[in-house]
Amino acid sequence: MKMLSPKEELIRMLGGENIGYFPRSIPVFTPVVDMMEKTGSFFPKANYEAEPMAKLALAAHELGGWNCVMLPWASTVEMEALGCEVVNRDNDRAGYPQFKKKAFADAYDVRLPQDILGRGSFPAVFEATKLVRQSIDRNYDGGIPIVSMFQGPFTIASYIIGVNDMYKHVIRDEKRAAHVLDKVSDLNILYGERMLEKGGDVILMSDPAAEGLTGEQFSKLLLPVYRKITDALKGKKMVHICGRTARIAPHLPETGFHGFSFDSSGVDIEQLREVVGNSLTLIGSVPTVTHLLEGSKEDVIEVSEDMIRRGTDILSPSCGLPQFAPLENIRAMADAITKWNSERGMNA
Amino acid sequence: MIDIRSRIAIMQTTSFGELVMARDTQKEILERIAEAVVQFDEEHVDALCADAMEAGIDPNDAILLGLAQGMQKVGELYDSQEYGIPEVLLCADTLNRGMDYLKPHVPSGVQTQGFRVIIGTVEGDIHSIGKNIVKLMLEVGGFKVVDLGEDVAPAQFLTECREGGGDIVALSTMMTTTLQSMKQTIDQVGGDFPSVLFMAGGASVTEETAQKFGARGYAENATEAVKVAKGLMS
Numbered sequence: 001m002k003m004l005s006p007k008e009e010l011i012r013m014l015g016g017e018n019i020g021y022f023p024r025s026i027p028v029f030t031p032v033v034d035m036m037e038k039t040g041s042f043f044p045k046a047n048y049e050a051e052p053m054a055k056l057a058l059a060a061h062e063l064g065g066w067n068c069v070m071l072p073w074a075s076t077v078e079m080e081a082l083g084c085e086v087v088n089r090d091n092d093r094a095g096y097p098q099f100k101k102k103a104f105a106d107a108y109d110v111r112l113p114q115d116i117l118g119r120g121s122f123p124a125v126f127e128a129t130k131l132v133r134q135s136i137d138r139n140y141d142g143g144i145p146i147v148s149m150f151q152g153p154f155t156i157a158s159y160i161i162g163v164n165d166m167y168k169h170v171i172r173d174e175k176r177a178a179h180v181l182d183k184v185s186d187l188n189i190l191y192g193e194r195m196l197e198k199g200g201d202v203i204l205m206s207d208p209a210a211e212g213l214t215g216e217q218f219s220k221l222l223l224p225v226y227r228k229i230t231d232a233l234k235g236k237k238m239v240h241i242c243g244r245t246a247r248i249a250p251h252l253p254e255t256g257f258h259g260f261s262f263d264s265s266g267v268d269i270e271q272l273r274e275v276v277g278n279s280l281t282l283i284g285s286v287p288t289v290t291h292l293l294e295g296s297k298e299d300v301i302e303v304s305e306d307m308i309r310r311g312t313d314i315l316s317p318s319c320g321l322p323q324f325a326p327l328e329n330i331r332a333m334a335d336a337i338t339k340w341n342s343e344r345g346m347n348a
Numbered sequence: 349m350i351d352i353r354s355r356i357a358i359m360q361t362t363s364f365g366e367l368v369m370a371r372d373t374q375k376e377i378l379e380r381i382a383e384a385v386v387q388f389d390e391e392h393v394d395a396l397c398a399d400a401m402e403a404g405i406d407p408n409d410a411i412l413l414g415l416a417q418g419m420q421k422v423g424e425l426y427d428s429q430e431y432g433i434p435e436v437l438l439c440a441d442t443l444n445r446g447m448d449y450l451k452p453h454v455p456s457g458v459q460t461q462g463f464r465v466i467i468g469t470v471e472g473d474i475h476s477i478g479k480n481i482v483k484l485m486l487e488v489g490g491f492k493v494v495d496l497g498e499d500v501a502p503a504q505f506l507t508e509c510r511e512g513g514g515d516i517v518a519l520s521t522m523m524t525t526t527l528q529s530m531k532q533t534i535d536q537v538g539g540d541f542p543s544v545l546f547m548a549g550g551a552s553v554t555e556e557t558a559q560k561f562g563a564r565g566y567a568e569n570a571t572e573a574v575k576v577a578k579g580l581m582s
Contacts, residue, residue: 163476168438242551288524294557
């Protein structure tokens with residue numbers, strides 16, 4: 001059997017197809033320090049300038065062997081453009097931009113400026129996506145997928161109006177919560193469309209703050225917003241929510257996302273599979289702290305194989321990578337996939 | 349609401365039967381306070397605390413057997429995933445409001461054991477919700493808590509240890525990308541203040557990680573955190 005390109009594998013897996021072997025793309029990526037050193041692309045620059053951003057994004061494949069590239073990584077891109085105060089520490093070359101202050105005093109103040117996509121680091125993300133696209137087309141015949149990541153509506157909403165206010169509105173003032181989510185999802189769509197235009201292949205929406213909602217709250221408030229986003233954006237789409245997602249999982253198949261990147265520290269794959277069946281492609285979930293950061297190469301291979309055996313469809317870290325996770329542990333995930341396939345007679 | 353005041357009026361006499369009734373009523377009031385916290389009934393928690401004071405309930409009992417009891421139930425509902433963060437935040441507001449009412453009634457000198465906890469979310473992490481609940485429960489549990497807030501640099505913990513002194517430094521982080529800050533804080537503060545004990549918690553922290561970083565205490569949730577803190581001080 002001939003193998004497909006990693007991009008084709010990812011897209012078909014998200015479409016629910018059986019490709020006959022384990023797909024090689026590892027889609028949820030954030031850079032580690034070893035990669036920054038080897039590429040000479042450090043934070044904060046790599047979060048604000050196209051060239052270092054593109055170099056570091058390509059490192060996922062070129063240094064990590066992940067058969068996939070994902071950008072951007074900072075969770076602050078949207079909130080900074082919307083007016084939140086965000087700081088970067090000059091002496092911290094591995095630290096993410098830090099949220100400092102919310103942008104709006106009240107939910108009803110939230111508005112999208114006309115030129116929103118020209119603000120903050122949006123232009124750098126678009127330019128970096130273009131550069132990555134060119135490099136992948138040139139060097140890999142376009143066969144490595146580019147994942148375009150954006151923050152989900154509940155997470156952005158929580159930062160721009162204040163996380164306590166946003167959560168409390170869910171119960172005390174649902175209209176305010178819905179207003180913010182509506183505005184933010186307009187931005188999600190504009191931003192997602194633009195990243196796809198610039199060369200992104202697959203969308204990843206990361207919405208960690210949604211974990212705090214009960215199933216009922218998720219279904220009532222957030223489900224329609226997710227649907228609005230997935231209806232508007234073309235192609236295959238994945239959603240990542242970390243933590244204990246068992247209670248919102250039953251609603252995920254209705255969201256219009258094709259894949260769910262789950263966090264094995266908060267929910268078991270067996271439990272998830274029972275709830276979502278084969279209606280969602282499950283993506284995950286190698287523990288970031290106990291294995292990728294603190295474990296050995298062998299530990300990572302073992303837990304990766306265990307994940308595949310237990311039925312994950314696509315291998316990925318359970319959450320963002322701790323920046324000091326060693327490169328050999330990052331590579332070990334890709335090694336585990338190669339090993340798995342070759343033991344079953346599949347070689348690239 | 350059942351008319352508690354009329355029951356209290358009945359209690360003013362001293363026959364044995366009525367004393368039993370008074371005790372039942374006290375229990376009932378405490379249960380209602382706990383229930384107000386669970387149902388995040390911010391509107392009525394003041395009145396219930398006032399009822400407790402009128403019924404002669406010890407204000408410390410009202411805090412521990414009423415408010416804190418309720419918050420413990422809230423923690424259980426959160427762990428079992430019946431409650432989400434919206435509920436927990438509103439329950440904590442209700443508890444806070446009750447505390448504000450009851451605190452002036454607590455005779456000074458008896459409300460704390462004197463142990464001082466310095467708490468904060470580590471540098472680079474701005475998550476506050478879990479840390480605030482732990483702070484609240486530690487206060488309810490009788491600790492003197494100094495909250496340095498979120499995104500707290502090791503130097504700020506050092507300053508607080510130097511100027512105010514601390515028995516426990518409690519650190520929180522939610523993100524895997526800021527675990528390193530937790531380690532740096534423990535290294536630096538522990539280096540200068542070897543007698544300080546550390547507690548660590550938050551979504552990205554495991555018991556093993558906490559131990560490896562040098563934290564003697566680790567807790568999964570706020571109720572546990574109070575037990576762990578008491579254990580460290582005993």
